[in-house]
Amino acid sequence: MSDTAIGTAEQLRDPNYTPPLVKAVPLGIQHVLAMFVSNVTPAIIVCGAAGFGFGSNSPDFPQMIYMIQMSMFFAGIATLFQTIGLGPVGARLPIVQGTSFAFIPIMIPLVAGKGVEAIAVLMGGIVAGGLFHAFLGLFIGRLRFALPPLVTGLVVTMIGLALVKVGVQYAAGGVPAIGTPEYGSLINWSMALVVIFVTLGLKFFARGMLSVSAVLIGLLAGYAFAFLLGEVSLSNVGRAASFALPNPLHFGMEFTVAAVIGFCLMSFVSAVETVGDVSGITKGGAGREATDREIEGATYADGVGTAISGFFGALPNTSFSQNVGLIAMTGVMSRGVVTVGALFLILCGLIPKIGAVISSIPIEVLGGGVIVMFGMVVAAGISMLSDVNWNRRNMVIFAIALSLGLGLQLEPGALQHLPDTLRVLATSGILPAALIAIVLNLVLPEELTGEATEEVSGGMAGHGSGSLPKED
Template structure:
């Protein structure tokens, strides 16, 4: 499957090969794509299995597919026309969960729409902003996302989360942890002791194993699945439109970081699949598609989309650079997103099942940040930037009352974890002199 003829993104392999490859791209990102919606919905107080949470999950699948088509098929300058799989971004989970918990989904999704529009505009000059985000900054931001989310993963694995009513006698029980650990053990076993599609879909298979055990233990209710319809009625602005400047600034800052990540994924895709650098048109097109996908998803109740790095690995592994293969994956996601019963099954997943999966995923986010930071020489200057940015960013999030007297906009920014880490690290990197 490493035929050099497939290094051209416009070449389509035979359908017998293209369709399985398209499904492989979906399997590699499926669990990561739907998880942010479940977490943000939970933070907003939506009950597991509720119609509103099912709808959020459906929109995650539907608009991941739509955003993927923006990338692979393109529209004018929009889209890299490369095999780039789009999906719901974990980078936004910390900010959006905080906004949803304190101000509601209407504010969170409004910020996504506006942030997506600004993200779209970045496509015109994204190359000129890259100097603001050296590995020190991007690594710190990615690390802060992972560290912020790790407590959420532990709470889910133990059977609950801060925004859910937790029964004291069941939270942290052996039953909950047995399900979560099953997910972890199966996922790691498949990831490191198998190859190909099974290895790429390790977390998804691990979730299925944990889900099966949860059914055996009587932890799953299929009532919502039976009540769910077969076609999703798509609703514009399902939670209304409510502007908050602090929320918009926080989401926009993450959009800028997400845009820089997409530039990296675009470059990695062309290197892995075609052995060349990405062109300016491909980088701009990828950024346009990122922003448009985020804004359109927000209008209909979906969370921000971005390029998925794990799918870049599939391109490198298979050597198949065909954008049409990933288009097939996008169409699969659209079909899943239009069938509410699929979303209801996912939303019926007990918290410990999801917790086992996100312990691995969130830990990997933090590890990815450390990997990027490893590119920087650890001088006294860089260590001070890391220390001050992380302490303020994560500390104020953990103790929000420390800034309770700030104006609303500043308070939202200060306690959003990711935004202050990004802002402080950028400012310190610009202000502090290089060491001689």
């Protein structure tokens, strides 16, 4: 779209400018399409980990529909906090909020196989973590020194690595199917591969809206393929209500030490991610640095939105990075446009039939989309690590944090003698890796730039200057 079709160049860089409605509505819906799949997927993953039945006759199915519905509704509410604001809450910028993948490795151990009753523990942790997240808004700017690219890149990479197993399990038939003859069948993988191939094709060979919505269209293609194979059941759509309001304390609320500590620690990581997103939006959309007021307001909105979500049975919210890239691509900085998208999300959240349609997606189809999305999380972390000064000190910090974090996640039995709370936190992988990296980065002295290089295992050179070897 050209500037003249929407507004002048100066108007497009102004967050307070709203294009004509005929342009603002499709631009707002485009923001929703860019984040829609990522926003509802965590609810399905958490329900699956808790042992909710995916069959149409499962008594847990309405609970899954409700959580999907609330994921949309409160993503819209949290987005309005950011775009419109409420007192000190909100950056008054075009920031799209949605359910965060970062918390999934914390949530899965808390609910694994424990059924719908375990969701109350999640909600207690989400509310506590949200309040702590809002509290971080008072001084988040002064904590950035402790989180250089070495730490943030490692954390994002660990989040992706912690989740890729889930994607493969879903593509093969889902966790409940492990060990059955159907698990890993050609039919299961064919549904997942359709999603992957269509997504890749659109991402690399299409432009504009088709490229931005590649994962969503890939899922639709996989859904159509699964429907032709007779793998789709729409029986729940007819049974779902046409309209429903959020229900306070829908899953109940229970506070446990493991959940509260885990969500508070991950809220710190999420707050730092939000700082980066706010900076990316102001730089990419307006060509300036974010103000302290904007960063603080965005952090408050993250926390308040998350706490309210937990009270009504939804999952944690945070700023969505993919929408930062969309603003840079379209050149439209308008918070009015994102407000339109937020209202569309809220409308979807009030219609349970939409949640029922989403829940009818075969787990194998979802697995294809999840493999792509979680792989992109890993890639984003590696991209952040490219800014690291790779001297011997930083290589050792990264190696120890990654080895222990990933190792404990892969082999949780190694900590079977720890108390339950510590075991859940330590085997998440992300928290020990982040803690080790933060502490070592603060206490270990910086290397002298003149030190000689050191050969490490595999013929990889540790460069004293801190630069990676350049290709010829």
